[in-house]
Amino acid sequence: MNGDAALAGYDSPMVSAAPATSLTDSPGPAASLKALAADIKLSHSLFALPFALLAAFMVRPSDGAWSRFAGQMALIVVCMVSARTFAMLANRIIDRDIDALNPRTSGRALPSGRVALRHARMALLWAAGIFIVCCIAFGFVFDNWWPTVLSIPVLAWIGSYGWLKRWTWMCHAFLGSSLAISPLAAALAIEPSALAAQPALWLLSLNVLCWVAGFDVVYALQDVQIDRQQRLHSMPSRLGVGPALWISRLLHAISAGSLISIVIIDARFGALFATGVGVVIVLLMVEHAVTAGGATGRIQLAFFTLNGVISCLLGALGIASVVMH
Numbered sequence: 001m002n003g004d005a006a007l008a009g010y011d012s013p014m015v016s017a018a019p020a021t022s023l024t025d026s027p028g029p030a031a032s033l034k035a036l037a038a039d040i041k042l043s044h045s046l047f048a049l050p051f052a053l054l055a056a057f058m059v060r061p062s063d064g065a066w067s068r069f070a071g072q073m074a075l076i077v078v079c080m081v082s083a084r085t086f087a088m089l090a091n092r093i094i095d096r097d098i099d100a101l102n103p104r105t106s107g108r109a110l111p112s113g114r115v116a117l118r119h120a121r122m123a124l125l126w127a128a129g130i131f132i133v134c135c136i137a138f139g140f141v142f143d144n145w146w147p148t149v150l151s152i153p154v155l156a157w158i159g160s161y162g163w164l165k166r167w168t169w170m171c172h173a174f175l176g177s178s179l180a181i182s183p184l185a186a187a188l189a190i191e192p193s194a195l196a197a198q199p200a201l202w203l204l205s206l207n208v209l210c211w212v213a214g215f216d217v218v219y220a221l222q223d224v225q226i227d228r229q230q231r232l233h234s235m236p237s238r239l240g241v242g243p244a245l246w247i248s249r250l251l252h253a254i255s256a257g258s259l260i261s262i263v264i265i266d267a268r269f270g271a272l273f274a275t276g277v278g279v280v281i282v283l284l285m286v287e288h289a290v291t292a293g294g295a296t297g298r299i300q301l302a303f304f305t306l307n308g309v310i311s312c313l314l315g316a317l318g319i320a321s322v323v324m325h
Contacts, residue, residue, distance in 0.1 A: 036089065082127045184202075
């Protein structure tokens with residue numbers, strides 16, 4: 001799973017034995033920022049970004065000025081990167097003690113001591129501040145105050161993911177929902193009335209939710225034993241590897257169905273986008289083939305490479321379809 005949730009109040013000897021990170025020799029702010037950026041992999045912001053950009057193009061007024069739209073798009077990109085950075089930092093801070101007990105995650109910046117907790121919290125506040133300022137800019141520059149109104153609730157939602165694995169194996173769906181709000185938020189930032197007028201936006205969001213939740217279930221295969229030992233919740237650890245993989249396949253089937261539905265109900269998405277959907281379905285099948293039976297040796301391929309290709313492909317072909325229509 002993309003980070004193990006912290007167990008606040010859990011009195012297991014394993015948790016109490018976690019080594020406290022000494023801050024005496026911790027690096028300075030500049031080195032900490034560099035280490036955190038590498039740890040949370042800023043480049044992986046592209047997972048949800050193409051869908052947000054696609055949604056923005058879907059709702060752009062046909063008579064709107066491109067200069068205005070370019071300014072809105074720039075703010076959306078900064079909002080996406082800062083929100084994703086906030087969510088990942090919150091997850092790393094919440095998970096730091098649990099991460100220290102997991103051989104796969106013990107080398108991360110916080111549990112290894114390469115970054116001081118105070119520096120991580122400072123970076124968290126900066127990410128939140130940048131996001132909120134950009135949301136406020138939509139109000140002053142474009143007279144749209146919805147991003148400002150929803151900025152704090154959005155941060156609260158996406159920052160809460162780290163706690164969910166303590167309570168429920170539905171945590172994968174929560175992670176999916178955290179990314180699924182990105183296309184809806186982008187559409188709201190460009191044209192608030194479009195959410196009611198374009199059902200394809202909701203199908204796009206459903207696609208992201210099921211796509212992300214499905215591959216997060218696959219990612220959790222790496223931590224089945226350690227999750228069980230520490231009484232953490234994930235579908236593989238609680239339901240078993242076999243049932244969890246079938247749920248992941250079902251989620252990806254729903255994701256594919258939502259994309260096909262977009263092609264059917266929205267005339268702007270023709271043969272070009274449909275071809276991309278076909279490629280995505282094949283890539284999802286490959287993802288499940290390389291992890292069949294709970295195999296974890298090629299999860300990095302399935303989780304990062306294939307899913308990065310899927311998001312960029314759908315985003316690019318979708319934008320091209322909308323622009324050319």
